[in-house]
Amino acid sequence: MIAKARHIELPAVLLSHQELEEAPLPLFVFLAGTNGRCASYTLDVKEGDHVKIGDKLGMRKGPFFEQPIISTVSGTYLGIEKHLHHTGKTCDFLKIQNDFQDELSSLCHERSEEEIASLTKDDVLNIMKDMALVGLGGSSFPSYVKLQGEHDIHTIVINGVECEPSLASDHRLMLEHPHEIIEGVKYLMKAVGAKEGKICAKWIYKDLESTFSSALAGEEGSGVSYCQVYNFYPQGWEVACIKSATGIEVESGHLPAEYGVLEYNVATIYSLYLAIRYGTPLLERYVQIHGDGVVNPKFFKVRIGTPIQDLVALCGGYTDSGKKKRLIFGGPMMGNTVNSDDVICSPTVTSLLVLDEAPYKADPCVRCGSCVYSCPTHLMPVLIASAVKAGDKAKVKSLHPERCVECGLCAYACTSHINVTEFVRRAKRIAKL
Amino acid sequence: MSEMNPVRSLQEPSPHVRRRDSASIMMLDVILALLPLLIFSFIIYRLDALKVFGISIPTMLLAEWVFVMIKGKMPYDGMKHSFQEKFLYAIKSYTPLNALAPLVSALIYGMCLPASTSWYGVFIGALCGIVFAKLVFGGTGHNIFNPAAVGMLITRLSFSSSMTYSPIYWTEGTSPIIDITTGGTVLSGISSGGYSSIADISLLDLFLGKTQGAMGEVCKVLILVGLLYLLLRQAIDWRITFTYIGTFTALMAIASIAIASSGLVDNFNAWHFIGFEFLSGGMLFGATFMLTDPVTSPVTKPGRYMYALIAGCLTVIIRLFSSSPEGVGYSILLANLLTPALDYPKWASSRWTWKKALLVGGIIFAVILVLLLGIYYGGKIS
Numbered sequence A: 001m002i003a004k005a006r007h008i009e010l011p012a013v014l015l016s017h018q019e020l021e022e023a024p025l026p027l028f029v030f031l032a033g034t035n036g037r038c039a040s041y042t043l044d045v046k047e048g049d050h051v052k053i054g055d056k057l058g059m060r061k062g063p064f065f066e067q068p069i070i071s072t073v074s075g076t077y078l079g080i081e082k083h084l085h086h087t088g089k090t091c092d093f094l095k096i097q098n099d100f101q102d103e104l105s106s107l108c109h110e111r112s113e114e115e116i117a118s119l120t121k122d123d124v125l126n127i128m129k130d131m132a133l134v135g136l137g138g139s140s141f142p143s144y145v146k147l148q149g150e151h152d153i154h155t156i157v158i159n160g161v162e163c164e165p166s167l168a169s170d171h172r173l174m175l176e177h178p179h180e181i182i183e184g185v186k187y188l189m190k191a192v193g194a195k196e197g198k199i200c201a202k203w204i205y206k207d208l209e210s211t212f213s214s215a216l217a218g219e220e221g222s223g224v225s226y227c228q229v230y231n232f233y234p235q236g237w238e239v240a241c242i243k244s245a246t247g248i249e250v251e252s253g254h255l256p257a258e259y260g261v262l263e264y265n266v267a268t269i270y271s272l273y274l275a276i277r278y279g280t281p282l283l284e285r286y287v288q289i290h291g292d293g294v295v296n297p298k299f300f301k302v303r304i305g306t307p308i309q310d311l312v313a314l315c316g317g318y319t320d321s322g323k324k325k326r327l328i329f330g331g332p333m334m335g336n337t338v339n340s341d342d343v344i345c346s347p348t349v350t351s352l353l354v355l356d357e358a359p360y361k362a363d364p365c366v367r368c369g370s371c372v373y374s375c376p377t378h379l380m381p382v383l384i385a386s387a388v389k390a391g392d393k394a395k396v397k398s399l400h401p402e403r404c405v406e407c408g409l410c411a412y413a414c415t416s417h418i419n420v421t422e423f424v425r426r427a428k429r430i431a432k433l
Numbered sequence B: 001m002s003e004m005n006p007v008r009s010l011q012e013p014s015p016h017v018r019r020r021d022s023a024s025i026m027m028l029d030v031i032l033a034l035l036p037l038l039i040f041s042f043i044i045y046r047l048d049a050l051k052v053f054g055i056s057i058p059t060m061l062l063a064e065w066v067f068v069m070i071k072g073k074m075p076y077d078g079m080k081h082s083f084q085e086k087f088l089y090a091i092k093s094y095t096p097l098n099a100l101a102p103l104v105s106a107l108i109y110g111m112c113l114p115a116s117t118s119w120y121g122v123f124i125g126a127l128c129g130i131v132f133a134k135l136v137f138g139g140t141g142h143n144i145f146n147p148a149a150v151g152m153l154i155t156r157l158s159f160s161s162s163m164t165y166s167p168i169y170w171t172e173g174t175s176p177i178i179d180i181t182t183g184g185t186v187l188s189g190i191s192s193g194g195y196s197s198i199a200d201i202s203l204l205d206l207f208l209g210k211t212q213g214a215m216g217e218v219c220k221v222l223i224l225v226g227l228l229y230l231l232l233r234q235a236i237d238w239r240i241t242f243t244y245i246g247t248f249t250a251l252m253a254i255a256s257i258a259i260a261s262s263g264l265v266d267n268f269n270a271w272h273f274i275g276f277e278f279l280s281g282g283m284l285f286g287a288t289f290m291l292t293d294p295v296t297s298p299v300t301k302p303g304r305y306m307y308a309l310i311a312g313c314l315t316v317i318i319r320l321f322s323s324s325p326e327g328v329g330y331s332i333l334l335a336n337l338l339t340p341a342l343d344y345p346k347w348a349s350s351r352w353t354w355k356k357a358l359l360v361g362g363i364i365f366a367v368i369l370v371l372l373l374g375i376y377y378g379g380k381i382s
């Protein structure tokens, strides 16, 4: 087919929409010491110590930042264990035995409306640092960094687009907590002096539209609005979302802030709300366990730090198809596979997609051009792939593989089932050498 | 705590889903689109059609098969393998696409030939077409030239004496549409006899295929059916087809106005001239099945527009000014030749740039200039 791919068609088994279930609180909770971004950490607790929700147990050390390790449960600290982070890296986790009391630490203090009203941009920035807020859209990038610049911000775009097919965590969050999200946006707008706050979601979600129109009633003067965006993939990509919400086109290599726009994921805003209003960390996330590889796909409200195996067990385990399973964290387009299910739900885990093995046999490229038509960053993936095959570094560089956002559309659209995206990833590495 | 069956995991890079589509499906679509034309040629040309396709298809299929057997060598692993093992290994590397791609080429190639082509002409063209245009470049996906177009030109050039373009069977009993003593197509009529020789050819007959010419090229209505199917299935890029047809028609319109205003030709009917050029020869067939072959066309949108534009200009120029009546084959091959340049990483871009727009404007301007000068001063068309 010679056509741009804009919608991702999924096999029917992946689309079953599930009712939310509250996962039973886990006996043991695991908090990441090291993680995808941070390679080392220091600890302030000893084995056997009693910890409470919101307690700071240590410091994670990233390449240019530090963030506290904050407990999401109360109980006894038992020591360090090795498990997998959802990126597939083996990391150190702090094991805490849950006492099921959910006691709050004295560090968590509620702020009154007056206190909140007096918060400056630097205060908010410090709260973000103290509460270890990270981009929950999947980047896990520390949130405060976006606030650091000196640019004048006029609009805050709240990304609730979740464009990958079959994902529903942000959708659920928006349905359950519209007021908290709106408050969070207002706090942030005030802190940075933005006039507008646009909460974006796909227009096909009619339930969200009605939820937000009633939640926003009476908020007319606040500048917060609900904004419907297209149902194309990848609408949730920062640049596409900003374009749809504000009409501003952020050029590759530039920051949205240079255009007066800040973009945050809805879940990040929700965690910001909790941090500012109650001084608590984000405790729960909505996690989907789905795909044709699990017996009963389910949708859970999960305490952060729960082992994913517990959730899979609640779904009745893996199907017995005799095929190997792909354990995918994230959606079918951008999710990454891990080689074992010994993974802990970190704040950015919202979906485990278990798919039966289904190898794609690649034919030679027929130069149909679908990959070129589909690329949201206007690259020419087929030419990048052939430059990579030819090992021509100068050519690879001239095709700007670094602009690729790894959306996966080029491979999805490929008539010959070539994983073009993988070639572009290789090109990125070659260009960096 | 979990009593689960352990999971056997498999790692793979994202994305984890693919569009429901494949190169083989694309080839099958082309074959389906050719089917009405194939049936038409069998009804009209009967045994002659059997001869042409009965030779072209096995030749191309076999050539590709031999190629796969040679190319599908076992990688060296330090062990000795029996002939049987090697053979089985090579067989395994033969995919459906290895059968469908040459089948498509063979069908298109056959359609481009007149029914009277001698059997050895068909054979040699088919063999040279697939071997020299495709296999020496490394097989499907690596070729620069369209194998069918190369094969057709080789046959038409080397064996033209064996082609008589006999009047087709269904007009037997009625008078042949044009005087066929020249033994050419309708287009060779205009080339040798001038406009007056085509002035009373019915456009409707051309449209329905009541004329002489290559087997698949004559029946325009069935080509349009195939075109419609391919467009609906998105198996070809409409940009190429429509740009080519549009360029061709616009330039022919300009030419006909120029001819009419120059007063060089008596009783010149501009509408009839445009319609005649549109409906004769292999223009529509080439625009539908040959120029659009994705392998030999550029991969970007601007590249495709330019590619089709250039092919259209070349077709018009060759038709009007050269001694060869039919410009489609040549112009397709020349445009194929430009594809690597249009896709050259330094110049190619997935969006229009000012430079490209200027280049296109320049080409259009130059071609129109050539047309007008040629018609007013060349006097080839009389």
Ligand code: SF4
Pocket: A371, A374, A375, A376, A377, A378, A379, A381, A403, A404, A405, A406, A407, A408, A409, A410, A411, A420, A421, A424
């Ligand atoms: S993965 Fe990269 S190259 Fe491929 S379509 Fe997406 S942005 Fe373009």
Ligand code: SF4
Pocket: A364, A365, A366, A367, A368, A369, A370, A371, A372, A381, A382, A385, A410, A413, A414, A415, A416, A417, A418, A420, B299
């Ligand atoms: S890489 Fe795939 S999508 Fe891109 S031109 Fe080749 S066959 Fe088409």
